Amino acid sequence: EAGVTQFPSHSVIEKGQTVTLRCDPISGHDNLYWYRRVMGKEIKFLLHFVKESKQDESGMPNNRFLAERTGGTYSTLKVQPAELEDSGVYFCASSQGARGYEQYFGPGTRLTVT
Amino acid sequence: DQQVKQNSPSLSVQEGRISILNCDYTNSMFDYFLWYKKYPAEGPTFLISISSIKDKNEDGRFTVFLNKSAKHLSLHIVPSQPGDSAVYFCAARGWGKLIFGQGTELSVKP
Numbered sequence: 001e002a003g004v005t006q007f008p009s010h011s012v013i014e015k016g017q018t019v020t021l022r023c024d025p026i027s028g029h030d031n032l033y034w035y036r037r038v039m040g041k042e043i044k045f046l047l048h049f050v051k052e053s054k055q056d057e058s059g060m061p062n063n064r065f066l067a068e069r070t071g072g073t074y075s076t077l078k079v080q081p082a083e084l085e086d087s088g089v090y091f092c093a094s095s096q097g098a099r100g101y102e103q104y105f106g107p108g109t110r111l112t113v114t
Numbered sequence: 115d116q117q118v119k120q121n122s123p124s125l126s127v128q129e130g131r132i133s134i135l136n137c138d139y140t141n142s143m144f145d146y147f148l149w150y151k152k153y154p155a156e157g158p159t160f161l162i163s164i165s166s167i168k169d170k171n172e173d174g175r176f177t178v179f180l181n182k183s184a185k186h187l188s189l190h191i192v193p194s195q196p197g198d199s200a201v202y203f204c205a206a207r208g209w210g211k212l213i214f215g216q217g218t219e220l221s222v223k224p
Contacts, residue, residue, distance in 0.1 A: 004157070033211065042116075043158070043203065043214040056210060091157055093212075101146040101207045105157035 004106035018080040023092030031095040038088035120215035133191040137204030144206035
């Protein structure tokens, strides 16, 4: 069974540009989460999808961040326009069913805004 | 306000000995607690979990203990192996999302 995949693995953009991160969850997983780790600190929750619906987006920093999950499969996280403080590692995780509390993480996308 | 805390940023242990990683939390509404292991440039890997209604869960060399009255959990690794060297994150589930501690870097020396 393939794990959670994320693309790209690394992105370097200039302040003011737009970047779109993609996450493919484990096949069949209805729950999809986005997290972010900034400057080696703790991993922080951004938002949670159940299928294509946003269940909780309380962790989204501001309206420059837009997440979508059309069709309830893969998800994208767009940052527009990017700011310096958006630099960090963005992780996607997925879970399913009775053991939905066990979230399985992808390798992350390292975003560097210069 | 940090709801999940790992107060030790690093821990060094000799191969074959026990590694004990600690975690404290503040919110009694958390329903599950999890430990993740993370290597550099990789995502966190799920290790072991425990329900808030349990006080111990064991899986091979890994055992998690939960002390609800103290709002404290710990991960025991016995025996420790050099391949266990990584950053370990404690996480608590609340309202569907995971809240992570800052991580403890474990170094197991041969």
